[in-house]
Amino acid sequence: MKTVRSDRYSTLFVPATGLVTQLARALAEGRLEDKLLHFSKPKLLIVDELGYLPFEPNAAHLFFQLVSRRYEHGSMLVTSNRSVSEWGGVFGDPVVATAILDRLLHHSHVITIRGDSYRLRTKRRAGLVNQASAKEGKSTE
Numbered sequence: 001m002k003t004v005r006s007d008r009y010s011t012l013f014v015p016a017t018g019l020v021t022q023l024a025r026a027l028a029e030g031r032l033e034d035k036l037l038h039f040s041k042p043k044l045l046i047v048d049e050l051g052y053l054p055f056e057p058n059a060a061h062l063f064f065q066l067v068s069r070r071y072e073h074g075s076m077l078v079t080s081n082r083s084v085s086e087w088g089g090v091f092g093d094p095v096v097a098t099a100i101l102d103r104l105l106h107h108s109h110v111i112t113i114r115g116d117s118y119r120l121r122t123k124r125r126a127g128l129v130n131q132a133s134a135k136e137g138k139s140t141e
Contacts, residue, residue, distance in 0.1 A: 012042040016050040016078075019066075020059040027062065039066055044075045051082035051090040060091035064100050071103040078104065 001014045014022075019039070026035035039045060055063065070076055080090075084101055088094030116124065123129040 009044060010042040011044040011046065012039065013046040013048065014039075015048045017053055019047055020055060020063055023062040023066065024056075024059055027058075032062075032065075036066055036069055040069045040074060042074065044077060045070060046077045046079075048079050050078050050080040051086065052080075054089065055091050057092050060093055060096045060100075063091070064096055067100050067103050072107070076104065084110075 001012065001018060023032065023035055023039075026032045067076070082090055084105075087097040087101060091097040091100065115121075120129060
């Protein structure tokens with residue numbers, strides 16, 4: 001988790017798995033409200049790699065609480081390697097995914113990037129990964 005502050009905007013960067021882990025721990029310790037407030041304070045919350053690992057059902061509900069709290073009060077930037085049509089599987093509940101997407105997509109700008117990731121493209125240029133193994137997610141080692 002990284003915090004960036006300037007005279008104009010406070011920003012917090014957190015991987016999605018770390019975010020939900022912190023929320024679940026706070027819930028278990030009876031301090032969920034404090035943790036939701038912590039993640040609600042920055043002007044911009046950046047959640048990285050949403051969908052890399054599927055959420056546990058309770059984690060999806062915790063993430064929904066955070067998104068609802070930030071809705072129309074603070075900006076969120078979410079990175080994901082999953083299309084929004086796959087988020088029902090990511091969250092383990094299509095209803096919760098729809099509720100999250102409803103709040104995230106309202107007033108938003110969606111930027112879709114297609115093709116190789118920057119890291120994969122660099123490896124390919126160096127000859128460390130070929131086209132077929134990149135699609136399968138395997139290296140040529």
